[in-house]
Each structure stands twice: as structure tokens, then as C-alpha cells.
Amino acid sequence: MLQPFRLHDPATVADASNLLADLGEEARAYAGGTELLLAMKQGLLHYRHLVNIKPLGLSGIRFDEETRRLRIGATTTHRAVEHSAVVAARAPMLASMERHLANVRVRAVGTVGGNLCFAEPHSDVATVLLLHEATATLGSARGRRVVGIAELLRDAYTTCLHPDELLLDIEVPELPPNAGAAYQKAAFLERPSVGVGVALLPAADGSTVAEARVAVGCLGPVPVRVGEAERALAGAPLRGRAFERALDAALDAVGRACEPVDDLYGSAGYKRQLGVALMRRAAVAARDHAAPARGGGISATD
Template sequence: MLRPFELCEPASVAEASELLLRHGEAARIYAGGTELILAMKEGLIHYDYLVNVKTVPGLAGVRLDADGSLRIGAATPHRVLERDPSVSERFPAIARMEADVANVRVREVGTLGGNLCFAEPHADPGALLQVFDATVRLERKGGARTIPLERLFVGPFETCLEGDELLTEIVVPPLAPRSAAVYLKFGFLERPSVGVGVAVTLADGHVADARIAVGSVGPVPRRMRDAEARLQDRPVADSEAALAEAGRIAARASDAITDLHGSAEYKEHLVGVLLRRAFQAALAAVAGSERR
């Protein structure tokens, strides 16, 4: 049963931060509530004060910068990202990933910021956004910092956010020309069991850049730089052999955990399978965009 709490409606980020500072452990940011209210209903956690960020002006919405970067307000629901034309035209991998998060009811209210800040290991955006080198803006009253998204995640359900800090914005830089990103996941429960994001840039028949991130497998979503190195600066025609090695390296580095989704060995195997498919799909996407 849901115990009573006070819903605070701050008018600014500074006011929200002040409320968090004033009430300490008794207060928590509330966005879509799809995780928070569920956990409170089940009696797993309780807060006396929920600080609603959906009413803070400027925290929801999507815009493109002059340099092509996508700026996503932390309180933007998944459903908006799935449907926004600037996302689907310029960042199709993100729109596709968002369209496959949870179900439409969760996507309608659940926000990207809530997804990242909850740091549930079985989630999609944290892995895909890392192959774009996304950054996050963290703000508190009187200060702000911008960090790479990968540094936000500290452990399962744990981020580097300070008690009075809010995530306010996610910034996604565009990929270089002749690039494509693909995210593939596999799962048979509500949330993903394994997710692999890949971004590839081609130049003169070579893989000029390859970025790989794995999510849902270990405690946090991670970039796989050693695996990336196996694919970079190689002729595209030679990438098949390197893919098997990259898959093995990524599987080992993902710190796979045995849980309800499957054994660590099973997840490691899937990392290799999804990495190969995602890489090949990204190559095909670059080729396809050049034929158009």
C-alpha cells in the first residue's frame, strides 16, 4: 500500500535542488514515477517528499543544436523521443530503441532521465547513448557539471548524482558522415536480458571508427574499448574475422551476472551474437544511405 507523501512542485531546478537539500534522505525526485511509485507501493522504499520535475519549465523537450547535437531534457518521456521527427530523421537508432522500451503505457509517462537515474541494469538507453558519446548535465543550486554518460553509472541502482543534484539534460552529438548506429537487444522478460549498441564510421573501404557498448549483462552499461580496437582501422572486407575476437573480448569485459534472465555464460554468448549482427546491420545502413 502506498503510504502518504507530500508532492512538491518546484518552479525551477534551483528550487528542486533546495528541496532535496532541505529534506535530505526523506525526499526524492519524481518524474514519470514508473519505477519510484512501483517501489513505494511495494513498500521497498518510502519518501516523505516527492519533488516533481515534470512541472519544472525547460526540463522536458527535444531540440537540435546548430552543430547537429540532440539536446534532450531529462523529463522527456520515451514516447516523445520515439515520435519526434528530429530524432527519427537524425538519430534513427535512438528513435527505434525508444519505440521498443517497455510498453506504450510506460513510455507515455516514463522519462529518459528517470531511466538513466534509476540505473536499473536491465535497461536500453544507457548502452545505446554511450556509442554516441552522449554527455549528461547535472545541476544543483549554484552549480552545474557535464560528464560523459558512462560516468553517471556507478553500480546497479547507483549513480554519481549528489543528494541535491538533478539530471537536467542529455546531449547526444551527431555521428560523423558515413556512419550508422544500431542497437539490438534480446529478452524474454519485461526488461532486456542483453543489449548491444554499435556505431560504425567508414572511410575508403576501412572501418575508421567502431564504438561498442553493452548493457543489461553486467552491473552497469559499458563501452567496450578493447573490443572496438579490434575492429578499427581495418578493411571492411576483413572485419568478419575480427568480429569474432571483438565479441569474445566484449563478452568477457561485460562482467556478466547470472540472474533471472539467464546464466552469465548464456549472456556472454549473446553479446557475441548481437555484436556481430549489430555491426553488420550498421555496415549495411551506411551502404544503404549512400545508395539513396
């Protein structure tokens, strides 16, 4: 049962930050509440004060033509991202991932910022953001700082946020128009058991992979980029047997890099195999959609 708590409605980020600093361990920022209220109802967490951050003007999506980056406010709901025309045009893999996240009730209320700040290991959002090399702007009454997604997520349920800090927004660089990218996940329960994404950025002549990005989620405490797999794919021809050989080496690296544990979502061995199988699918889809001649080759999960 939900224990009583006091809901605070600060008017500004500085006010919210000061409240969080003053109330200390007894308070928490509250956005959609889909994680927080659930955990409080189950008695896993208890806060006597919740600081409502929804009225702080932190929601919204826009694309900056100059920096070629999407800016997504922290309290933007998953549903808003899913239905945004600008996200569909600039980061279609992100839009597609959002379509398959949770269920419509969670998407309608849950926010992108809440997903990242809760740092639940069975999550899709951070894995896709790692492929985009997105950054997060954190703010408090003391100022602002920008961190990468890998720096934001320290461990399962642990971020680099200071107690008085809020996530304000994320910036998502657009992938180059000839890049191919795909995210694949398997979910037996509502949350994903495994999520793997690959982005292939072709060289100017389109014949080889100039840069490869590989991100694996749910197979460890936090989603990670797998550098060894990326190095195996970088420089490989985009077509033919040589791509397959590079992919085999990348798949081995992914199998070694993940640290799954046995849990409700599957045994460790099964999840490792699933991760490797999804990585193959994602890499082949990304390769097939890397389109130097046509442009705009982003593939996604559906």
C-alpha cells in the same frame, strides 16, 4: 501498499534543489514515477517527500545545427522521443530503441532522465547513448556541470548525482552521415536481458573502419563501452574476410568483457552467449549500413 508522502511542486530547479538539500534522505525527485512509485508500492523504497520535477520546464527536444547535437530534456517522455521527427532524422538508432522500450504505458509516462537516474542495469537507453558519446547536464542551486554517460552511471542503481542535484538534459551528438550503427536486444520479460550496440565510422574513402564503438548493456552493473572490441575493429576493411577476422576478435573481447550474473533474465552463460550473438548481428548490420557513397547509413533494431 503506497505509504503516505507529501508531494512538493517547486517552481524552479534552484527551488527543487534546495528542497532536496533541506529534506535530505527523506526526499526524492519524482518525474514519471514508473520506477519510483512502483518501488514505493512494493515497499522497497520509502520517501516521506517527493519533489515533482515535471513542472520545471525540463522537457523538449531540439537539434542544434551548429554543434550537430540533439538536446533532450530530462523529463521528456520515451514516447515523445519515439515520435520525434527530429530524433528520427538525427539519431534513428535512438528512435528505434525507444519504439521497443517497455510497453506503451511506461513509454507514455516514463522519462529519459528517470531511466538514467534510476540506473537499473536492465536498461536500453544508456547503452545507445554510450554509442553516441552523449553527455548529461546536471544542475543544482549551486550550479551546473556536464558529465559523460559513463561517469553518470557509477554502479547498479547508483549515479554520480549529488543529493541536491537534478539531471537537466542530455546532449546527443549526431553520428557522421556515413556511419552505420545498430542496436540489438533480447527481452524475455518486459525489461531487456541483453542489449548490444555497434557504431562503425568509416574512413573518408569508405574502405576501412576509422572508428568503432561497441557498447554492451545488461551484462554487468552498468552498460560499458568495450575498448578491446573497438580496437579489434578499428582499421579493418569494411568488406571481405578481413572484416570477419576483425569481428571474430571483437566478439572474443565482448565475451571476456561482460560480467553477467544468473538471474530471472537468464543464466550467466546463456546471457554471455546471447551478448556475443547479438554483437555479431549488430556489427554486421552496422557494416552493411555504413554507406560512404550514399550517406545517412544508420541502421537500427527494426
